Amino acid sequence: MSRVAEDRGRTAGARTGGVAPRRRGRPRSAAADSAIVEAVLRLIEDGVPIAELSMERIAREAGVGKATLYRRWSGKSALLLDAMRSLDAPCPPLEGVSxxxxxxxxxxxxxxxxxxxxxxxxxxxxxxxxxxxxxxxxxxxxxxxxxxxxxxxxxxxxxxxxxxxxxxxxxxxxxxxxxxxxxxxxxxxxxxxxxxxxxxxxxxxxxxxxxxxxxxxxxxxxxxxx
CATH class of the missing domain: 1.10.357.10 (Tetracycline Repressor, domain 2)
Structure with missing residues (x-):
């Protein structure tokens, strides 16, 4: 099939509500996610200021490539937000009696x-x-x-x-x-x-x-x- 025909096929699929086939790729690694968030927490706990907490430094600390971070988070702020949420715990159950x-x-x-x-x-x-x-x-x-x-x-x-x-x-x-x-x-x-x-x-x-x-x-x- 020619490139033009492929493009027309995709356009027609979009118009009729068709969904383009999902791209294959490596599944996201939970271990890498945990290592990255742990690296952020460790650096903050060690007193590293936010201004010095670059994505490059986080990647080095976590032992991953910088591209791995950007595949998961749009930037440092989004990563910091997930680091905060990782420390959250659900509220304890309340009996409602007293x-x-x-x-x-x-x-x-x-x-x-x-x-x-x-x-x-x-x-x-x-x-x-x-x-x-x-x-x-x-x-x-x-x-x-x-x-x-x-x-x-x-x-x-x-x-x-x-x-x-x-x-x-x-x-x-x-x-x-x-x-x-x-x-x-x-x-x-x-x-x-x-x-x-x-x-x-x-x-x-x-x-x-x-x-x-x-x-x-x-x-x-x-x-x-x-």
Missing amino acids: VRDDLVRLVEFLHRRGLAKRSSAVLRTVVSHVEAQPELWAEYHETVVRARHEALLGALRRGVATGEIRADRDLDTLAALFVGPMLARALLHEWRQLPEGLAEDVVDTVLEGVRPPAAEPGTGPGTPAH
Whole structure:
């Protein structure tokens, strides 16, 4: 078949919804993917600044060719995003019985992640870089941050429904009060050890401030007027 006939055949296939045959090639290597992401994490953990974290250096550290990186990622920012996501863990299951216990479990989850040197190092180094690129930051938020935030909001909504949390407080603000202490320590005070019992202390302190006021004796519904 001539080159022109081949081109016409492809054009006709496209017009009728036909799909061009898939090109054959070597399957993507999971081992290479892991080696590349591990190389990024290792370099960041060793204190290499983002500006010095070139694709060439990552390839050398991973023991692969630079072309291997570009077949998988469009550039350094996309690779850094996947390195961040590789450290993510699913939120712990919540029993839904005690709002306080659910909140402690969620905050303790953040506490444990803050104890991990690698997670803290990557968070401090990469977040500002990714956040400066709206599309990447939005993708990270959708794939990692949103699930944790929704789990926390769910626990807070149950607290409002059971009367353990005041209904006149903004839940997004309350969520930030639970998460903020862990993020601040991980980002600003990485040299400090996070003490045991910190999650309970944070949760109890916040809940104490947002607990509905108890009705005074003799002022509740049904109290006879004098």
